[in-house]
Each structure stands twice: as structure tokens, then as C-alpha cells.
Amino acid sequence: MPARSTKLPELLRSLEEGTLLLTPDAAAAASWRRLHDDAQRQAGKQLWQPANILCWNEWLRRLHTELVVAGHEERILLNAAQEHSLWREVVLADPEHSLLAPADSLAELAFDGFRTASAWQVETNLRHTAVTHDARRFAAWVEHFQRMTSRDHLLPGAQLERALVERLRQHHVPLLKRILLLGFDEVLPAQVHLLDAFASAGTRVVELAYDHARPVAHSATVLPDETKELRFGLRWLRHYLDAHPGHHAAIVVPDLQEIAPTLEPLLGEIFAPWIQDVAAENTIVPWQNDIASPLRNNLMVRSAIDLLAWVLGPLSLQRLSALLTSPYTGLAPDPDAAARFDAFVIQPCMLLRPEMTLFFAQQLAREKPQHAAIAEWLYKLHQFAMETAALPPRRSFAQWTDTLWLLLKTASWADARPLDAQETEVREAFASVVDQMATLDFQPQRVTLTEFAREFERQLGATATPTHTAANIHIMTPEAAASQVFDALLFLRATDDKLPSPLRAHPLIDRNLQRAHGMPGTDGSLDLQRAQRLFAKLLQAAPTALFTTAAESPQAKLRPSPFLSTIPEVAACTLLPPEQRDETVQLESFADIEPLPLLPSPQVRGGARVLKQQAACGFLAFAELRLGGHDIESGDAGFNAIDSGNVLHEALEEFWRETKSQAELLAMDQQQRHQAIVDAVDKALQRYRTQDRWDVAYLALYRERMISLLHAWMPFELERGPFTVIAFEEKTTASIGPLELTLRMDRIDRVRDNGMVYIDYKTGASATPSSWAGDRPEEPQLPLYALQGEVAQLSGLAFARLRAGEQMQYQGWAIEDGILPEKGSTTVDFEDHVAAWKDALTNLAHQFADGRAEVAPKDPTVNCKHCAQRLLCRVNIDALLQHVEESEEASHG
Known part of the structure; x- marks a missing residue:
């Protein structure tokens, strides 16, 4: 049927007479209802009858409901x-x-x-x-x-038009005086069938084309590249809206998923700069994305999904972190506590897989008094999980729906604070999906909670997130924009490969059948006609429109769509004044001569690490040990390097606690030695709790590895001269310069003539005696320990390198042969070395106490590679490394 042109006043008069206006989709219906309501306000009315404007599917379902109520339809509408x-x-x-x-x-x-x-x-x-x-x-x-x-x-919903035609012929459907169609790109055969039935029964059916009755200002422009195109287009729209307050605009994007990462930040910068401030409370933005993402992706809904998943089993650490810090659970009133619990308790945990059970998280919280509130919240969830596990394994969808609501109530979901308008709409949409889950009982069936959760998440994925209806900028597809009306329209990426959008035939329906009926994607000439009609409707959608293209993309040269040949092309500089750049802020220089405050106490936490960090880089020591800046540990799958080192230290401590000396080690037969090693490893591992059989299997495998490692190490202990272990994990206080440091020595052995050998266990390959040398020793712990006793008693310092393979050995210095194994040891006179160590370490202690925080890494290739303070020191590591290379070349030249 030919479309009749209509203007807004005429259309509004038609609606006041009780005419039904039908649109192709809900967004278009909402747009026209808004126009109707705006016109009533402008006319000075305070109360008015809602406009009879419905989208096609909503109208069909209302007619079906009326038939059911009247007793003329018994079938259940799916x-x-x-x-x-x-x-x-x-x-x-x-x-x-x-x-x-x-x-x-x-x-x-x-x-x-x-x-x-x-x-x-x-x-x-x-x-x-x-x-x-x-x-x-x-x-x-x-x-x-x-x-x-x-x-x-x-x-089925797809058969609703056919069913209504049958009831209409039986005179069961109430007739209408007039039906107006507005915004339909193509009236499909099933729709035509129903409308013809209404027309045959006496209803007048009219298809309308809206006329703005305002001067048309359509233009097209080309920008150098895609980034400049997006920025220019959004600036043009901002300029228009600033000049026309209250107007509504559309941003039409054929490929939103492709450009979203670039478009979203620009929208914030140009239309809502206030959201750049992390402290800003107002996060409402003036645009809505009508190409809505699935409800499943919404943060509030995601937290509900994660709660249900956690009741069913372990939750990944990434999802668990998001849940604990979510503003939509019972932990929201104290977000800092939840964040600390996640960062300092959950994330550093040793886990075989990066996931955690609800019971295990509850145990961790109960061990920390400062996390009592979190422990209580987790306890309630765990109790709920236990009660749910006791329910019959297969239940109806309605019963599991009640269980889900009870879980959300237990977790205080979406109940910690008043929700804003957008959040309220999301919660209502979520509740609608939950209610829809109960309708799956239309067939007698029983499902497990896991099956319920899977279907629930699928439905949330198939449901669109509600849009912010108060926004005056709408981001949408060309098809959606063509059925609505706006004051201005910005069409981005109007290139020949995106306008018109390619149409595709349905893969399950025979192609010849589709072609015979003129279905989309089967006939190029018909598809072109469809595209031309769509483009014509886009031009009718707004009196002011700008179509933008880029001259090139990173992949190829681009061409404007041939449809733009009828649109006047205008140079960008004539459409918009040049962008005003922010004024350059003049930097104020000042001398940083204020002294740092003195240390509050000579007792400094960190032990020998204080001197180690100061030797590596003064700024590193200052940032980590005086400012408290450090990386947050992340959970690893299984033992990380620190965990492995701790287990090794504890196993060796337990072994020598029972064995005590080389003589006792020699007296053991093979079975006794094996049992002593097994007992020591078991004691070291007993504090590590497990979540499931995977963890049990992992610890069993790790236990065997540790037992093998200690067996391989014992020959190196037997290659030494006689010794007695007199201390392990010895804790002492060391005075060095102005500092008092707490040290913990891995092991102290007594050797011939009451001499002492200090041993530091290492699992890496980098520690060698050369790391004790110079003004900035890389490993100062053993030299610092050597300074605490009499030089005459110092018989040896050694790294015990417990590393599988050829690198396993003792490496160190001794006063004479036979104290340490011959391989890896050197004979020295400690008196000169102790004096040099005292000078170097005392100097480092004074530097730290005085706040010497220069960014001066000893070896940038080592110290800067994994430094957690790079963000603070802001040194250009590439330039620093280049300087090191140039210095080395000069020294060799």
C-alpha cells in the first residue's frame, strides 16, 4: 500500500480520535509516545489520555490476551x-x-x-x-x-497472526476504526494477511510517512582517517545539541561492535567529561545505546549469576574478585574491607586452579578478626549452599526460582543502597527473566540446579539490557533509526561496504523457496530496493543529518557509499569551527630541598631486605619500605616461587630439628633417612589446606617432588666436614649504623674448634658469593649476619642452592678446606672482608635513614625489569638502558 505523508499535528489529532498507531518495534513506539507526550506538555496540559501507540508484537499479544479472557482462545501462547x-x-x-x-x-x-x-x-x-x-x-x-x-x-508466537485471522473471521476479535502504520520498512506477508483481514472486516488501514515540516539540512563529509571521523562527527553533534537544547539526536552506527572501543571513550570525553573524575558521583550520561548488550553482561546481573555459580561450586578468582567488590551484595556498605580481603587474603592464596570454593573462602575470613563481617556474610551463603545441597536433586523450574530468590535475599543482593532509575529498570528486567523461568513448567519436567542455572544464564544472554530512556542521544542501527524520528542524525562509517548493509538468506530455508518469495538476501535487485527504501526513511528520520566517512582505514582506502551521491558533500571546516585545544598549563619549577622526616624509630621492618633494596636503588627502598608501596600478590595455580621456598625452608628445619648433625645423618640407613625426609616434608605441608581432590592430588605430586629434592641434597651435606646444626630460622636483632634490623638466619652450623657457618637456602640460580662484594652488595644478609659475632668464630658463609639439576651445590667461603664441599667453595681470610662489609652496609643504613631516594638502579637490566615502582619513579627505562650500553661501549673502547 502506498504511504501517505503526515505531519505531527495531523498525527496527534488522529491519535486523539482513538486511532491505533502501530510501529515495527518497541523502541519506535516509545519514541512516538514521547513525541505525543511532549506535544501535550507544550499545549499546557497537565493530564491527558495516553496515546494508543503500540509495537506490532505487543498489539498481537494484547489481542490474544483479550481472546483468552473472553473464552475464545484456549491455546497457551508460548x-x-x-x-x-x-x-x-x-x-x-x-x-x-x-x-x-x-x-x-x-x-x-x-x-x-x-x-x-x-x-x-x-x-x-x-x-x-x-x-x-x-x-x-x-x-x-x-x-x-x-x-x-x-x-x-x-x-507459537510466529503463528499468532494466522491464529488472529482465524478468530477475526469468527468475529471474536474486536474491530478498530482505523489502524495507522508508521516506520515499517517492509510489511511482511503474515502482517499483510492480518491487516487485510481487518480491512475486509471494515477497519481502515493506512500506512504513513512522517513529514517533519522543517527545512532539510542534510550533508556528507569525508575525514582523513577513522579516528578523526569519529571525533569530528561527535563534536558536530555536540555543537548541534548545544545550539538546540532539548532536541533529540541519533548516532547511527552500522558496526558498533567494531568501533565501540574507540567510540565509548570519545562519547565520555565530548558529551560527559564529568565521568572522567573518579570521585564524581554522577555517572548518568546523556546517551543510551539502543544496540543494547545482553542483560547477562550488566554488573548487577553478573553478581547474581556469580552468586548462583558459587553455590554450585568453585568460582574463578577473577569472578570472585568482581563479586566481593560488587556494589550489589551485602558487602557493599564497606567496599574497602571487601577489597582488602580480596587483595590480601584471597588473591595470594596457594591454589591448584585459580578458583575457590565458598567453604574455603569462609574459612579464610574466619581466621582474620578484622574480616568478621565478611566471614558472617560468607557463613550465611555457605549455610544456604548446604541447605540447597540437601534438597531433592531434581525439582521444577518454579521451585528453583524460589531457591534463587532466597539466595539473593540471603546475599542482600541489590539491597545495600537505594537504586537509581537505570538500576531499577535493570532489576525489573532481571525479575522478569526470573519469572519467565517459572513458565518453563508448561511441560512436566524436573531439572537439576546446574541445568536451571545454565538455562537462566542463557535467557539473560537473550534479553537486552534496558536503555536509559531519559537520554536525548540514541545510538542505534540504521534499521532502528529508520522507524523513528529525531531532530538530528549522525551516520558514522557511511562507506560503500557498510551502507547498504549486506543481507543474507536464512541458512535453514531452501534458497530457491526464499528467492521465489522475494525474501532478503536472495535477489540483488530486491535487496537494492530494500536498501533504497531504508535510506529514504533515514533521510525522513531527521531534518538535520550528517553522514561521515573516512578516506582510509589502517587496512585500505575507503569510499563513500553510492547512496551519498544525492547528499551535498561539504568540507568539514565549513560544518564546524576548529576544535579549541585546552590551554597549556605552565609548569612551575621549584627546588626540592625539604629534608625528609627522620625515621620515627631505629627499629625498621624488613630485615636485611632494607639494605638489599637500598643497594639496588634508593628510590626502590624508599617507596617500598618507607611509603609502603608494593604490588598486590596474585593467586597462582599451585605453589609460586615464594610458596616453594617456604615449604623447602620448613622441611629442612623439621629435618635438622630431628637429625641435628652430620654424624646422625651418617648413622642412618637408607630407610631411616627416607623416613626422616618424608616426615619433614609432611610436617611442612600440613598447614596447606585443600579444597578438593585436585588439590589433594597436586599436593601429593608436590610432596614427591620435595622428597626427591631433599634426597638429592643429602650427598652435599655428607661431602662437608663434620658439623652440628645449632640453630635454624634463628631470629635476632642486628644493629648497623643508625638502624636496628630483625634478621632470621636459615641455619647456623657449628664446625671444628667451635667455629660458626652461616647458611642461606636458595632455590634460584643467581645467588653467588660475588653478590656480597662492593659498596652495593646484591645479597647482604649473610655479610650482615657475619658482623653480629666474633670474627674469630666465623668459619664460613654459604648459599645452599637446592635446585634440581647440575646447579645444586654449596657455594660460599670458608676459612679452610674441608668445612664446605670442595666444589663451589673458596678459602678466604674473613677479617678484611668483614671490615669492608661493615663499611658498605653501614653506609647503606645511613642512606636509608637519611632518606636517600635517588632513582639510581645498580643494574637497570635486572633491577628495573620487574620493579613495582616504575609507575612512581617514571624513569624512561629504554633511555636508561641505552645509557648503560653506551657506558659499557666507552669502557671497552
Whole structure:
């Protein structure tokens, strides 16, 4: 039917007479209702009758509800979740389905295919036109689906037009005086069938084309590249809206997913600069994304999904971190405490897999008094999980729905603070999906909670997140924009590969059947006509419009769409004044001569690490040990290097606590030595708790590895001269310069003539006696320990390098041969070395106490590589390394 042009006043008068206005989708209906309400306000009205404006599907469902209430329809109208459930059942009944794709994906594709076939009224022709294997299989699925719905008195949504035509002919559907169609790009055969039935019954059906009745200002422009195009387009729209307060605009994007990472930051910068401030409370933005993301991706909804997943089993540390710090749970009133618990308790945990059970997290919280509130919250969740596990394993969807609501109540979900308007809409949409889950009991079935959770998350993924309806900027597809009306329109990326958008035939319906009925994607000339109609409607959607393209992308040269040939091309500089750059802030220079405050006490935490960090880089020591800046530890799968070192130290401590000397070690037979090693390793590992059998298996494997390592180490102990272990993990206080440091020595041995050997266990390969030398020793712990006793008693210093392979050995210095194994040891006179160490370490202690915090890494290639303070020191590491290379070349030249 030809579309009749109409202006806003005429359209509003028609609505006041009780005419029904139909739009193709809900967004278009909301847009026209807004226009109607704005006109009533401008007319000075305070109360008015809501406009009778509905989208097509909403109108059909209202008519069906009226028929049910009047007793003229007994069939159950299926919702999307119910239809998907039936289609999944159909797919699973096909023995070949597993060879094609996952059942849910096939069910969704079949659902869409049946909806398409019904809209074009070809569903009865699928069988005899099918020539391909996929088309024949789909035809069989449709027949199976129709038998099921007919048997159980069910009405698919795709068949609603056909059902209403039948009831209309039986005079059961109330007639309308007039139906207006507005914004339809193409009225499909099933819609035409129903509208013709209304027309035959006496209803006047009119298709309208909206006329703004305002001067048209359409233009196109080309920018050098895609980044400049986006920025220019958004600036143009901001300039327009600043000049026209209260106007509504559309940003039309053919490929939002592709450009979203670039578009979103620019939207914030140009239209909502206040959200750049992390302390800003107002996060409401003036745009809404009508190309809505799934409800499943919303942060509030995500926290509910994670709660249910955690009740079912371990949760990944990434999801657990998001849940603990979510503003939508019972932990939200004290977000700092939740963040600390996550950063300093959860993340550093030793885990075989980067995930954690609810019970294990509760145990961790109970061990820390400062996390009592978190422990209580976790306890409630764990109790709920235990009670849920005691329920019958298979229950109805409605029963699991009640369980889900009880879980969310237990977790105080979305209840910690008042929700804003957008959050309220999201919660209502979430509740609607939960209620829809209960409707899956339309068939008698029982499911597990895991199956319920899987279907629940699928439905959340199939539901769009509600949009911010108060925004005056709408981001949408060309198809959505063509059915609405705006004051201004910005079309981005209007290139020949995106405008028109390519149409594709449905993969399950025979292509010849689709071509015979003129369905999209099967006939190039018809597709071109569709694209031309769509573009014409886009031009009608707003009196002011700008189409932008880029001259090139990083991949290729670009060309404007041929559709833009009728649009005047204008130079960008004539559309918008040059961008005003922010004024350059003049830097104020000042002399940093204020002395740092004195240390509050000579007793400094950190032990020998204070001197080690000061030797590596003064700024590193200052930032970490005086400012307290350090990296947050992250949980690793299994033992990290620190965990492994701790286990090794504890196992050796337990071994020598029982064995005591080399003589006792020699007196053991092979079985006794093995048992002593096993006992020591078991004691070292007993404090590590496990979550499941995977962790048990991991610890068993690690236990065998540690036992093998200690067995391999024992020959190196036997190659030494006689010794007695007199101390392990010895804790003492060392005075060095102005500092008092607490030291913990791994092991002290007594050797001949009451001499002392200090031993430091190492699992790495880098520690050698050369790291004790110079003004900035890399490993100052052993030299510092040597300064605490009499030089005459100092018989040896050594690294015990317990590292599998050829690098396993003692490395150190002794006053004479036989104290340490011959390989890896050197004979020295300690008196000169002790004097040099005292000078070097005392100097480092004074530097730290005096606040000497120069950024001066001893070896940038080592000290800067994994430094956690790079963000603070802001040194250009590349330039620093280049300087080191140039210095080395000069020294060799």
C-alpha cells in the first residue's frame, strides 16, 4: 500500500480520535509516545489520555490476551523461553544433531528459521521445496515442532497472526476504526494477511510517512582517517545539541561492535567529561545505546549469576574478585574491607586452579578478626549452599526460582543502597527473566540446579539490557533509526561496504523457496530496493543529518557509499569551527630541598631486605619500605616461587630439628633417612589446606617432588666436614649504623674448634658469593649476619642452592678446606672482608635513614625489569638502558 505523508499535528489529532498507531518495534513506539507526550506538555496540559501507540508484537499479544479472557482462545501462547525449550527438545530428538552444533545454538537457529518462514508464510512449503540436507532436516524439525504444539494446545508466537485471522473471521476479535502504520520498512506477508483481514472486516488501514515540516539540512563529509571521523562527527553533534537544547539526536552506527572501543571513550570525553573524575558521583550520561548488550553482561546481573555459580561450586578468582567488590551484595556498605580481603587474603592464596570454593573462602575470613563481617556474610551463603545441597536433586523450574530468590535475599543482593532509575529498570528486567523461568513448567519436567542455572544464564544472554530512556542521544542501527524520528542524525562509517548493509538468506530455508518469495538476501535487485527504501526513511528520520566517512582505514582506502551521491558533500571546516585545544598549563619549577622526616624509630621492618633494596636503588627502598608501596600478590595455580621456598625452608628445619648433625645423618640407613625426609616434608605441608581432590592430588605430586629434592641434597651435606646444626630460622636483632634490623638466619652450623657457618637456602640460580662484594652488595644478609659475632668464630658463609639439576651445590667461603664441599667453595681470610662489609652496609643504613631516594638502579637490566615502582619513579627505562650500553661501549673502547 502506498504511504501517505503526515505531519505531527495531523498525527496527534488522529491519535486523539482513538486511532491505533502501530510501529515495527518497541523502541519506535516509545519514541512516538514521547513525541505525543511532549506535544501535550507544550499545549499546557497537565493530564491527558495516553496515546494508543503500540509495537506490532505487543498489539498481537494484547489481542490474544483479550481472546483468552473472553473464552475464545484456549491455546497457551508460548514465550521465547518456552519456544526455545521446545526447539531444543526437537533438536535433541534428531540423532544427527551432535554432528552439527551445540543443541542450544541449533535450537536458536531453528527458532529464528521458523519465525522467518512464518513471517513470509512459507512454513507449509518447507518439505516439498527442500533439496539440501540442511533444508530437509529443518523441514523435519518444523513438522516435529508443529506436532508437539498441536498435541499440547500450544501457540507459537510466529503463528499468532494466522491464529488472529482465524478468530477475526469468527468475529471474536474486536474491530478498530482505523489502524495507522508508521516506520515499517517492509510489511511482511503474515502482517499483510492480518491487516487485510481487518480491512475486509471494515477497519481502515493506512500506512504513513512522517513529514517533519522543517527545512532539510542534510550533508556528507569525508575525514582523513577513522579516528578523526569519529571525533569530528561527535563534536558536530555536540555543537548541534548545544545550539538546540532539548532536541533529540541519533548516532547511527552500522558496526558498533567494531568501533565501540574507540567510540565509548570519545562519547565520555565530548558529551560527559564529568565521568572522567573518579570521585564524581554522577555517572548518568546523556546517551543510551539502543544496540543494547545482553542483560547477562550488566554488573548487577553478573553478581547474581556469580552468586548462583558459587553455590554450585568453585568460582574463578577473577569472578570472585568482581563479586566481593560488587556494589550489589551485602558487602557493599564497606567496599574497602571487601577489597582488602580480596587483595590480601584471597588473591595470594596457594591454589591448584585459580578458583575457590565458598567453604574455603569462609574459612579464610574466619581466621582474620578484622574480616568478621565478611566471614558472617560468607557463613550465611555457605549455610544456604548446604541447605540447597540437601534438597531433592531434581525439582521444577518454579521451585528453583524460589531457591534463587532466597539466595539473593540471603546475599542482600541489590539491597545495600537505594537504586537509581537505570538500576531499577535493570532489576525489573532481571525479575522478569526470573519469572519467565517459572513458565518453563508448561511441560512436566524436573531439572537439576546446574541445568536451571545454565538455562537462566542463557535467557539473560537473550534479553537486552534496558536503555536509559531519559537520554536525548540514541545510538542505534540504521534499521532502528529508520522507524523513528529525531531532530538530528549522525551516520558514522557511511562507506560503500557498510551502507547498504549486506543481507543474507536464512541458512535453514531452501534458497530457491526464499528467492521465489522475494525474501532478503536472495535477489540483488530486491535487496537494492530494500536498501533504497531504508535510506529514504533515514533521510525522513531527521531534518538535520550528517553522514561521515573516512578516506582510509589502517587496512585500505575507503569510499563513500553510492547512496551519498544525492547528499551535498561539504568540507568539514565549513560544518564546524576548529576544535579549541585546552590551554597549556605552565609548569612551575621549584627546588626540592625539604629534608625528609627522620625515621620515627631505629627499629625498621624488613630485615636485611632494607639494605638489599637500598643497594639496588634508593628510590626502590624508599617507596617500598618507607611509603609502603608494593604490588598486590596474585593467586597462582599451585605453589609460586615464594610458596616453594617456604615449604623447602620448613622441611629442612623439621629435618635438622630431628637429625641435628652430620654424624646422625651418617648413622642412618637408607630407610631411616627416607623416613626422616618424608616426615619433614609432611610436617611442612600440613598447614596447606585443600579444597578438593585436585588439590589433594597436586599436593601429593608436590610432596614427591620435595622428597626427591631433599634426597638429592643429602650427598652435599655428607661431602662437608663434620658439623652440628645449632640453630635454624634463628631470629635476632642486628644493629648497623643508625638502624636496628630483625634478621632470621636459615641455619647456623657449628664446625671444628667451635667455629660458626652461616647458611642461606636458595632455590634460584643467581645467588653467588660475588653478590656480597662492593659498596652495593646484591645479597647482604649473610655479610650482615657475619658482623653480629666474633670474627674469630666465623668459619664460613654459604648459599645452599637446592635446585634440581647440575646447579645444586654449596657455594660460599670458608676459612679452610674441608668445612664446605670442595666444589663451589673458596678459602678466604674473613677479617678484611668483614671490615669492608661493615663499611658498605653501614653506609647503606645511613642512606636509608637519611632518606636517600635517588632513582639510581645498580643494574637497570635486572633491577628495573620487574620493579613495582616504575609507575612512581617514571624513569624512561629504554633511555636508561641505552645509557648503560653506551657506558659499557666507552669502557671497552
